[in-house]
Amino acid sequence: MTRRSHAHQSTPGNEKAILDAALTLAVTAGYEGTTMAEVARLSGLPVGSVYWHFNNKEQLFSELIEYCFKQWKVDHTGPTNRDLLRRSIAGSAGGSVDPENRAEAFWVLALLFALEKRLAGNLAREKYLQVRKQMFELMVERVEPQVPASVLKEDPSFGRKMVVLGRALTDGFYIAASSGDEIDFHEFADLSASAVEALIQRRAAEIERKIGGSEQ
Incomplete structure (x- = not known):
């Protein structure tokens, strides 16, 4: 899935919230157990916003590293x-x-x-x-x-x-x-x-x- 240009606003705060949520899930559920939907839920952002910032879980974890x-x-x-x-x-x-x-x-x-x-x-x-x-x-x-x-x-x-x-x-x-x-x-x-x-x-x-x- 490619990033969309207008559907969601990119802000440092949103990106940090997503990364913090992914970090919390990663250390408790591991790579396999972390899903984009759970990251969205924990971050308090729409799942579309998560995908707007990060194309997929691989990219999300890459940025998390x-x-x-x-x-x-x-x-x-x-x-x-x-x-x-x-x-x-x-x-x-x-x-x-x-x-x-x-x-x-x-x-x-x-x-x-x-x-x-x-x-x-x-x-x-x-x-x-x-x-x-x-x-x-x-x-x-x-x-x-x-x-x-x-x-x-x-x-x-x-x-x-x-x-x-x-x-x-x-x-x-x-x-x-x-x-x-x-x-x-x-x-x-x-x-x-x-x-x-x-x-x-x-x-x-x-x-x-x-x-x-x-x-x-």
């Missing part, structure tokens, strides 16, 4: 790598079990898009995969400045490797949270951060010994 990504970029900041990892594990993965934390709970559903091969070609899945790549590059930009220059000189990809490790940890804790595992996410966030810091420090120490040995 971008909507949540904007908040993710604001939230995932911090002065140290420990803060970033704590935010990812305790804030995001841990927060995803809180029904009030809809934006974080939504990323569990988004992660399932990547795992669900039958959705290959789905507009929302493709959007998530695209956003996931952007998330990765943003985290690299935030992590690399905190890696010792000597380490990056020896291994320019080391910062990216730390982001891969951090993402793997976060994804694992997302799955643990959605599976109902009883975990103190703050404790494990700190343990994970300590492990990553130890890896960086060990690598820096190895390079320092190597340089020291070559100068003798």
Whole structure:
């Protein structure tokens, strides 16, 4: 269905109401259980207005991923790598079990898009995969400045490797949270951060010994 030019008025308020309604339904009913009719009911807008803003559910979820990504970029900041990892594990993965934390709970559903091969070609899945790549590059930009220059000189990809490790940890804790595992996410966030810091420090120490040995 194509967007109509006069039947409904497009306003930022209406679009936000639709996206908020879709987000609420997505984290409770999932992708399959979310319908355009229910989005309209929850948003308080006519179903025609929902279709006027978004051609179909795929497009709606695609825009919803971008909507949540904007908040993710604001939230995932911090002065140290420990803060970033704590935010990812305790804030995001841990927060995803809180029904009030809809934006974080939504990323569990988004992660399932990547795992669900039958959705290959789905507009929302493709959007998530695209956003996931952007998330990765943003985290690299935030992590690399905190890696010792000597380490990056020896291994320019080391910062990216730390982001891969951090993402793997976060994804694992997302799955643990959605599976109902009883975990103190703050404790494990700190343990994970300590492990990553130890890896960086060990690598820096190895390079320092190597340089020291070559100068003798």
